Amino acid sequence: MRCRIHRGCHEIGGNCVEVESHGKRIVLDIGLPLKDEGEVSVPDIGGLTSKDDSLLGVLISHPHPDHYGLLEEITEPVPIYMGEASRRIIDVSAFFTRLPTLGNLEPHVLSDQQTITLGPFSITPYRIDHSAYDSYCLLVEADSKRLFYSGDIRGHGRNAHLFDDLIRNPPRDIDDFICEGTQIGRDPDFAFPTEHSVADAMAEVFNETDGMCLVWCSSQNIDRLVSVWDACQRSRRQLILDMYTAEIIRAARDDALPKPGKEGVTVYLPFSQKQKIKREKAFHISNPYYPHRIYPDALAEAASGSVMVFRPSMLRDLQRAKCLNSASLISSVWSGYVHRNRKELDEMAALGIQRKQIHTSGHATVDELRQFVEAVPARRVFPIHLEDRDGFAELSDRVEIRNDHEWWEVQ
Structure with missing residues (x-):
């Protein structure tokens, strides 16, 4: 199994991760960048806008447009997976706002800790605390390797028990961990901690x-x-x-x-x-x-x-x-x-x-990120959804830095 981050290594938002095994591929999130860059094209991934049967599915971690916002640009009939409430929330938002739609897509349902199989991949969602309702971390298994993707997380919301549960009982034997780091290097927005x-x-x-x-x-x-x-x-x-x-x-x-x-x-x-x-x-x-x-x-x-x-x-x-x-x-x-x-x-x-x-952030504090990184038993940790990569590297000696579009083998 190998993977690459198409967007998110150097910026907050626009998450997109491609994972490949035995010639088959899946995509984790396909988001819009948060910075106003005018028209944004779909990542160069075969099967999104050109026929390529090796792309087996796109999995959406939660209903924020910086994680799903380019779905409506997909022109090929690739299966889409997301939480059931996420689909309904995206539909409502698209009607009342300028937020992206699902286009003509009919998503399949992700459910907490219910494993789905796509070709050589087994994917298990873990519901997590975040400001978006119906948010998940995603565990991807293939080739006897295990990749864990955090999506967006926090540990101080009304579902903080989900964060605490995952810290106490994380998935075992993770090889590579792709973890968000939004708050690293930013001015704290935590005058109200919970x-x-x-x-x-x-x-x-x-x-x-x-x-x-x-x-x-x-x-x-x-x-x-x-x-x-x-x-x-x-x-x-x-x-x-x-x-x-x-x-x-x-x-x-x-x-x-x-x-x-x-x-x-x-x-x-x-x-x-x-x-x-x-x-x-x-x-x-x-x-x-x-x-x-x-x-x-x-x-x-x-x-x-x-x-x-x-x-x-x-x-x-x-x-x-x-x-x-x-x-x-x-x-x-x-x-x-x-x-x-x-x-x-x-x-x-x-x-x-x-x-x-009067506000508290939808993203993990630096201390919560440190807890999360320490708790997940991964050999290597790769940051995403952040601007201060060097600051993230200070969280653990297991952190490795990658650039957008750079493939690496899960080890």
């Missing part, structure tokens, strides 16, 4: 705010949505979800989540989402939410007892609804996104809306 501390801090802000509380967070970060809901319940406020967020929660099919219809959970339809539904005649999406809707003319009266999942593009809607008196804003996203939306945030500050950053 999702539970995020919820605690949010509850304090909710209790101190006279008007509406706005929380800017990713609709796909379901852990964060649960933290917001937790803080709502403690501060006795209702939670208002926009319809895109409500659809992400529906797609997860998890009864523990704040689904519309549960006490204190309502749905607001922003103008842009309303226009999209009307334009596409997608009333099958909006109709089930009618009993749980809150409309613009009711927002001002409900403001003092409400928390709304928010994004800067919704500001004009809320200004028209006149519901922002004495409001507060919590930004609960990576600080880089805050800088990219400075214009809207400055406008909100001019309206007297105070902002507080």
